[in-house]
Amino acid sequence: MAQTGTTAAHGSIEPGWQTIVTDWSADKQTFQVPWGKAMMWIFLLSDTFIFTCFLTGYMNVRVSTPVPWPNPSEVFALTVGGVSVPLLLIGIMTFDLITSSGTMALAVNYGYRRDRGRAAALMLITAAIGAIFVGMQAFEWTKLIVEEGIRPWGNPMGASQFGATFFMITGFHGLHVSAGVVYLTIVAMKVLRGDYEKKGYEIVEIVGLYWHFVDLVWVFIFAFFYLW
Amino acid sequence: MSEAIGQQHPLKLYFWIWGLLFLLSAFSYATDFLDHGFVRWGLILTFMFLKAGFIIAIFMHMKWERLALIWAILGPPAVLLVLIGLMAVEGDYTEGTRLNFFSDPIVPEGHGAEH
Numbered sequence: 001m002a003q004t005g006t007t008a009a010h011g012s013i014e015p016g017w018q019t020i021v022t023d024w025s026a027d028k029q030t031f032q033v034p035w036g037k038a039m040m041w042i043f044l045l046s047d048t049f050i051f052t053c054f055l056t057g058y059m060n061v062r063v064s065t066p067v068p069w070p071n072p073s074e075v076f077a078l079t080v081g082g083v084s085v086p087l088l089l090i091g092i093m094t095f096d097l098i099t100s101s102g103t104m105a106l107a108v109n110y111g112y113r114r115d116r117g118r119a120a121a122l123m124l125i126t127a128a129i130g131a132i133f134v135g136m137q138a139f140e141w142t143k144l145i146v147e148e149g150i151r152p153w154g155n156p157m158g159a160s161q162f163g164a165t166f167f168m169i170t171g172f173h174g175l176h177v178s179a180g181v182v183y184l185t186i187v188a189m190k191v192l193r194g195d196y197e198k199k200g201y202e203i204v205e206i207v208g209l210y211w212h213f214v215d216l217v218w219v220f221i222f223a224f225f226y227l228w
Numbered sequence: 229m230s231e232a233i234g235q236q237h238p239l240k241l242y243f244w245i246w247g248l249l250f251l252l253s254a255f256s257y258a259t260d261f262l263d264h265g266f267v268r269w270g271l272i273l274t275f276m277f278l279k280a281g282f283i284i285a286i287f288m289h290m291k292w293e294r295l296a297l298i299w300a301i302l303g304p305p306a307v308l309l310v311l312i313g314l315m316a317v318e319g320d321y322t323e324g325t326r327l328n329f330f331s332d333p334i335v336p337e338g339h340g341a342e343h
Contacts, residue, residue, distance in 0.1 A: 016295070023296035031297045041301050052308045056315050063319030066326050073260055091257045098253055102246035105287045112236045202234055205289070212287045216280055223276035227260055228269070 034202045044213045051217050054169050055224055061161040070157035072226045075148065090226050093136050094218065100129035101215045104208045111204030116191050119204055123188035126211060130181040137174045173221060176214050183207060235289040245286045252279045
C-alpha cells in the first residue's frame with residue numbers, strides 16, 4: 001500500500017496522484033488493464049465526444065429558434081384505456097435498458113467466476129432485452145412518422161428542427177443498441193463454446209463496458225431530449 | 229489475487245446498484261409531472277448525474293481502476309463543457325438576431341397601411 005514513488009504492483013488500487021506519474025512515466029504500458037479493455041475505454045471516450053456534439057447541436061438549434069419547441073411530454077404520450085399517459089413508452093424503454101444493464105453486470109461477474117454457462121445466458125438475455133428496446137424504438141418512430149407527421153424537415157407541432165435532432169440522436173443511439181445486440185450475441189456464443197477458457201474472460205467485461213455506455217448515453221438523451 | 233481474475237465484486241453490490249438505478253429512473257420519470265422551471269431542471273440534472281455516476285463507477289468498474297486510466301478517460305470530456313458553453317451563447321445570439329431581423333416588425337397603432 002505505502003510503496004510511494006515506486007512502480008505499483010499490477011492491479012493494486014493505491015490512492016494518490018503519485019500513481020498517475022508512475023504509470024505514465026514508467027517506460028512500459030501505461031494502463032495496467034488488458035489492452036482490449038483500454039482500447040474499448042478509448043473508443044467510448046471518442047463516442048462520448050460524438051454524442052455530446054449531437055446533444056450540443058440539439059441544444060443550439062433549440063435555443064436559437066424563436067418558434068415554440070414541441071412538448072415531448074405530449075408528443076411521446078401514449079393513450080392507455082382512454083387516458084393519455086405522458087412519455088409512457090420512453091419510460092418503459094428507460095427501465096428496459098436499466099434492466100439489461102443489470103443482467104450485463106451479472107454476466108461480467110459470472111464470466112470472471114469462469115461460470116461460462118451462466119455468463120453466456122445472461123449475455124443472451126441482455127441482448128434480447130436490447131432487441132426489445134430497438135423494437136420499441138421502431139414502434140415509436142413509426143407512430144411519429146405515420147400518425148403525427150413528424151419529418152426531419154418539419155412537423156405540425158412547432159419548431160421544424162425537432163424532427164431533425166430527434167431522428168439523428170435517437171437513430172444514432174438505436175444504431176449503437178443494434179450493434180451491441182450483435183456484438184453481445186457473437187461474444188456470448190464464443191463464451192458458450194469455450195473459446196476464452198485459456199485467454200480468460202476479460203472479453204465479457206469489455207462487451208459490458210460497451211453495453212453500459214449505451215445505457216449511459218440513454219440517460220443523457222432521456223434527460224435532455226425527452227424531459228427537458 | 230485480484231489481478232488474476234479481474235474485476236470481481238460481490239453480487240450483492242450489483243443488486244443494490246441495480247435497485248438504486250431503478251429508483252432513480254422512477255424519480256427521473258416523475259419529474260415529467262412537474263412544471264417547467266428551475267426545480268424541474270435541477271431535479272432532471274440531479275437524477276441524471278446520479279444515474280450516470282453509478283453506472284460509470286460501479287457497473288463499468290471505474291471506481292476500482294487506477295487513477296492513470298480514470299483521468300485519461302474522464303478528464304478529456306471536460307473540454308466539452310467549453311463547447312456547450314460557447315454553443316449556448318451562440319444559440320442565444322442567433323435567436324436574438326432572428327427576432328430582430330426575421331420577425332414581423334411591430335408597427336405602432338394607426339401607422340399601418342399608408343405606405
